[in-house]
Amino acid sequence: MVKAAVLGASGGIGQPLSLLLKTSPLVDTLALYDVVNTPGVAADLSHISSVAKTTGYLPENDGLKEALTGADIVVIPAGIPRKPGMTRDDLFKINASIVRDLVKGIAEHCPKAFVLIISNPVNSTVPIAAEVLKEANVFDPKRLFGVTTLDVVRAETFTQEFSGQKDPSTVQIPVVGGHSGETIVPLFSKATPAFQVPEDKYEALVKRVQFGGDEVVTAKNGAGSATLSMAYAGFRFAVSVIKASKGETGIVEPTFVYLPGVIGGAEIAEATGLEFFSTLVELGKNGAEKAINILEGVTEKEKQLLKACTEGLKGNIEKGVDFIKNPPPK
Template sequence: MVKAVVAGASGGIGQPLSLLLKNCQLIDELALYDVVNTPGVAADLSHISTPATVTGYLPKDDGMKGALTGADIVVIPAGIPRKPGMTRDDLFKINAGIVQGLIEGCAKYCPKAFILVISNPVNSTVPIAAEVLKKAGVFDPKKLFGVTTLDVVRAETFVAEITGEKNPGKLNIPVIGGHSGETIVPLFSQSKPSVNIPAEKLDALVNRVQFGGDEVVKAKEGAGSATLSMAYAGYRFAEKVIKATKGEKGIVEPSYVYLPGVDGGDAIAKATGTEYFSVPIELGANGAEKAIDVVSSANDHEKKLLKACYEGLNGNITKGIEFVQNPPSK
């Protein structure tokens, strides 16, 4: 039996993500949680002829407890998009607080569940989650993941447009670092099968992977962000975690993890100077079985990108840890 939970299920990412998870044949129970509309979303999805039974919960009547109790995997896309006049700092405080509250619920009601954090800024929300779980005495670094799969999906898609590959999903391109702007570092030199990116197109391609979200915001004329592609990416990673727990071997996908807590992570933490970092992770029955070092094989162009990545990332990580250890005044 697999019980999956979507926390933030009524939102722009949450609804399509819930639809994809309902379509997954590996899930027996799908619990949806949000502050509004969840019973309606659940009722709608429950009419789909796939195995998962669907329930929807609101905060009232101990809804968080109902949704999270017995969960095997919790996917968290909860949060609000930036509104006009709102600073990034305002947005950070709101979303950080939302994630903190949900992780406190996970620590209480499903401490052994795999937790997949989508809520932005991932570079900071994953350290927030870790600090909350540490405080509760239930932190398992192998079970906490920041979902950076959208960067991988974009890299595959944009490279395929250049090389002419008909099925972008056949490409395997490690994208490492963090999950915003310059902290995102695609390692095209380590693509499998190998790809030939013309030198004059490389900088623009890197920039497009790093700032692909801006492309979507612009196309939606400020009325939304990357919700559908993010839902697909979140589903892709969640499905891989579930498959690995069911015994499938050889599943590797980049994810943003606490390196010192994962086998092979110490060496990468030493090389990068960061404790949280996205690298290809070998998934297994217990979660993150092994962090794979692709950093040491980066070429000169990628090393320059990594230097900028480390600087930005460490600031983001510190901000997340500080948020829990020294809460901002209300």
């Protein structure tokens, strides 16, 4: 029996993500939580003829506790998009606080659950979650993941003309680093099956993978961001985690993890100088079984991308850790 909880289930990512999880035969119980509208979302989804029994909770009446108790996997797309007049720092403080409080609930009510963080900025919110779980003495690095799958999905999609695959998802393209702008590093040289990106297309292609979110915001005239593709990516990663937890072997996914706590991670931490990094991770019954170092043998161009990535990522990680260790005044 698998109980999945979605925190932030009424939002632009949360609703389609919840829909996808409801349709999955791998999920037996689906608990939805948000500050508004969740009972309505749950009622709507509960009419779908699939396995998962669906319930929706609001903050009152111990809603968060009810949603989380007994959960095996928790996916967190909660947060707000940036609004006009709001600085990135304003946005960070709000979303950081939301993630902090939700993870406190996880630490109390389902400390053994797999925790999948979608809430932006992932480069900082995952370190925030780690610090909260550490403070509660329930931190298991193998069970905390930053969802970077959308970067992989974009890399697969945007390179279809070069890979020649009818189904672009059949190509594995490692995307490492972080989950924003220049911290996103697609390693096209490590693609399987291999293909060549023309020299004159390379730079624009990298930028498109790194800043694909801007493309969607522009197309939506500033009225929204990448919600549907993010929901798909979050679902795809959640399914991999569930399958691995049920004993399926050979599942490897790029994800943002705490390197010192995962077998093989120390080598990558030494190479990058970072404690958190998105890399290929072999998933198993207990979560992140092994971090795979694919940084050796990359091209000179990829080395330059990695240099810019590690510089930016270091500050993002520190910002998240500092948010918990030195909380901003309320």
